[in-house]
Amino acid sequence: MAQTQETAAIALAGLDAVIPFQVAPLDVRGRAVQLGPMLDAMLGRHDYPQAVSRLIAEAVTLTVLLGTALKFEGKFILQTQTDGAVPLIVTEFRTPSSVRAYANFDREAVDALVAEGKSDAPSLMGNGILAMTIDQGTYMQRYQGIVQLDGITLEEVARRYFLQSEQIPTEVRLAVGETLTRGEDGKPISGWSAGGVLLQFLPDSEERMRQKDLHGGDGAEDYEFSTDDAWAEALALMGTVEDLELTDRDVEPERLLYRLFHEHGVHAFDANPVFDDCGCSEDNVRGVLSGFTAEQLNESTEEGEITVTCEFCSSTYRFSPSEFTTSQ
Incomplete structure (x- = not known):
């Protein structure tokens, strides 16, 4: 593939690789990813309805964005327990690069929701909890953060998680799409493409990211970060990202990062490849x-x-x- 002016200065990481990046003038860091073959292999082994496959793909995308932040040998596990048509999703990232996932679902309930036009993640999951667990090994204490699922998206789950557990201003964009290619016999082959960007405001001064005091002390809605001009601009730029940009394989993560932040200068670090690797034996x-x-x-x-x-x-x-x- 010929490189354009946007990507000529860097080597493209390709699919199934997480790209850490930094935009120093805005005091933001983050990670970007686009998944493809890994999802096809992972989902192809199961007889999931299309809507369930899409939900799992979105959960896997979020998991690799969060899991690749681990700086030690361990696991990052995302698990839902809800009352919906898909009551259980488990996705796991095992350092440095292994990913696995599965879901339990009620096929009749899923089909009924899809027929009503309710195939989005909140409708499929229903109400319950989502737990994010960091497992540092047998002799280390686990850390777990729990987010209430009450009709929110997985993007909002990530925002609440960082707000409650680490109080770091965080923005997340996730998208899942289907691909269609032709096999050697000329017949169409369907597949999956998912992309995501996680952005965090991490200035040197704690005062710039300090939250206002909580009113009443109960409920995530009481948390509110003081507005910082740099973070406000970063959010505005993230707000321009379209789903197609995240899933289109002609728009690599590096190209998307350039589109978003080239005016400030964005530095992409070495990619972290991720693989469909269950680890069972x-x-x-x-x-x-x-x-x-x-x-x-x-x-x-x-x-x-x-x-x-x-x-x-x-x-x-x-x-x-x-x-x-x-x-x-």
């Missing part, structure tokens, strides 16, 4: 089963074998109960 599953009691093993046995299917990647593992009974 026969040895891992065997280790879990080794901890089962004889009663649990018996309950898990059907037709003389124990069958375990990974909810994330749909891999199936089969074991003989005799492998475990000697240790009981």
Whole structure:
């Protein structure tokens, strides 16, 4: 692909890679991403309705934007528990680059919502909570932030999360689209494209990002950041981003960042590639089963074998109960 004046000075990271960036004159930092093949592989293993696939793709995009900020070996987990047609979504980023995801859904309820024209994330998820967990390993304490889901988008979830947990002014844009290409046989092949940008205001002076005192002390709506000219301009620029710019594969993240911030000068750092990598294995599953009691093993046995299917990647593992009974 020929480089334009916008991108000639940098090497394009391509799809499935998170681009950290900084706009020093505006005191903002962030990350941008566009996902494609990874989503196709991840979603292609499941028989998700189209609306559910779109929701998972959006959750994965948010997860990689947040997870790639980890500076240590660990996991970032996003999980919903709601009363909607899609009551459970789990997406996980494992440093430095591994991503996996799955969802539980009620097909009839999803179909009914879609028929009513209610296929957006708030309608599908319903009310409940979304937990974001940072897991630093076995011997380290987990950190978890919980956001109430009450008809808000995943973009708003991220804003509330940073407002409540870290009190950092944050703006997020997410978008998911479908792609259509032709295979070697000339037949159309559908796929997915998702993009996102996370922007945060991080001036050296804490006074510039200090919040007003809370009134009454309850409810995220009471939080309000004092307006800063630099942050106001950054928000205005982010407000010009269209969904198509985030999902169009001809508009790479670097090109989009240039469009947004070239007047101030935007510095893109080395890309962090991300991969569809569940991480499950026969040895891992065997280790879990080794901890089962004889009663649990018996309950898990059907037709003389124990069958375990990974909810994330749909891999199936089969074991003989005799492998475990000697240790009981």
